[in-house]
Amino acid sequence: MPQVQITMLEGRTLEQKRRVAQRITEVLVEDAGASREAISISFVEVSKENYASSGVLVVDKKKNS
Template sequence: MPIIEVHMFEGRTVDQKRKLVAEMTDAVVKSIGVKPEDVRIILQDMARYDYSIAGKLAIDR
């Protein structure tokens, strides 16, 4: 059973997340041959002040 974690900045709509998990599930099914019901995806929204890139908070970039 594949378990996929996706960390992304907050602000996506529920519809965007629905599309993302549907397309990711399809990709996993096609690439490794598991059934869709065996794919698990965890979506984690992050605030831009909780993530840094090159020593700067993402909110400051």
């Protein structure tokens, strides 16, 4: 029954998302005993202006490194 939400920077390719969805589902089936058909995964994509770690937006980190 897991609901999975993955909040991440936009820009991953379709193939990357396909692989991630497939493999995370496998993990939850194999290691958490979830039933495959009950697993839903959403990717919530945000821009570099909309994600911060350590108090700094990603867009600002890019400027400096």
